[in-house]
Amino acid sequence: MTAKVIAFLNQKGGCGKTTCSINVAAMLASQGHRVELINLDPQGTAIDWAETRGEHASPEDINFRVSSMGVNVQKELGAAKMANDYIIIDGSPTASKLTIAAIKASDLVIIPLKPTQADIWSTDSTVQYIHEIHDMRDQQKPLCYFLPTMVLTGSKISRTIASDLETGYGLPTMNRHTSQRIAYQDTFEKGGTIMNLDEHDKARHEIKMLSKEIEEICAEIK
Ligand SMILES: Nc1ncnc2c1ncn2[C@@H]1O[C@H](COP(=O)(O)OP(=O)(O)OP(=O)(O)O)[C@@H](O)[C@H]1O
Ligand SMILES: [Mg+2]
Numbered sequence: 001m002t003a004k005v006i007a008f009l010n011q012k013g014g015c016g017k018t019t020c021s022i023n024v025a026a027m028l029a030s031q032g033h034r035v036e037l038i039n040l041d042p043q044g045t046a047i048d049w050a051e052t053r054g055e056h057a058s059p060e061d062i063n064f065r066v067s068s069m070g071v072n073v074q075k076e077l078g079a080a081k082m083a084n085d086y087i088i089i090d091g092s093p094t095a096s097k098l099t100i101a102a103i104k105a106s107d108l109v110i111i112p113l114k115p116t117q118a119d120i121w122s123t124d125s126t127v128q129y130i131h132e133i134h135d136m137r138d139q140q141k142p143l144c145y146f147l148p149t150m151v152l153t154g155s156k157i158s159r160t161i162a163s164d165l166e167t168g169y170g171l172p173t174m175n176r177h178t179s180q181r182i183a184y185q186d187t188f189e190k191g192g193t194i195m196n197l198d199e200h201d202k203a204r205h206e207i208k209m210l211s212k213e214i215e216e217i218c219a220e221i222k
Helices: 017-030 045-056 078-083 096-105 117-121 124-137 159-169 182-189 202-219
Strands: 004-008 035-039 065-068 086-090 108-113 143-148
Touching: 004 017, 004 096, 004 202, 017 035, 017 045, 017 086, 017 108, 017 182, 017 202, 035 045, 035 078, 045 065, 096 124, 108 124, 108 202, 117 159, 143 159, 143 202, 182 202
Parallel strands: 004 086, 004 108, 035 065, 035 086, 108 143
Antiparallel strands: none
């Protein structure tokens, strides 16, 4: 079995691509899966994070490799796909060529999105690339989902947004989301992930449930 390739992509900056990538990677690795995280962002945030993680991180956080690739990611992934169960790609906010390359290399694209109108409008280009690749291939490959991120505690992430996204962009929304929680920033800044937190911590729990949903979607991909 070769690895399932999951990319967190959205050309809107600061929507949670890196945060979701490192935390989902750490959660899946902690469950015994072989995971590699690929930084596709010229800013190199995931690489910077990886360089600090040795000092403060929990054992789970150093359980997976982090490396960088570029526009040839599909080709470059060959060996990593043979050696892993999951490859997680942390996408770039700026470079369209990298976004397109990541869509082509992936089995599943997740579009993290703050559920505000301004952020929804800013996903236009990412969604357009996905539809172009689906049209070119004449099939819905890779599978693509929106993921609401930084949802304010107390606000219900309404299914109206999910239904607006589906109507407006023709793509479904995941059942899970991430809430606005300081724990994500705190753990990141210490070179760790939510795996550093207590097992019953809310941020850790929501990443656990998000990872479970990702695994379930991946299990359906041939
Ligand atoms: N659920 C969350 N709750 C609170 N803060 C969050 C959450 N998710 C992300 N953040 C914070 O928001 C900021 C942007 O997140 P992140 O770096 O993951 O976004 P990004 O999409 O990777 O950004 P870029 O487009 O620059 O690569 C960071 O400071 C991060 O700690
Ligand atoms: Mg990032």
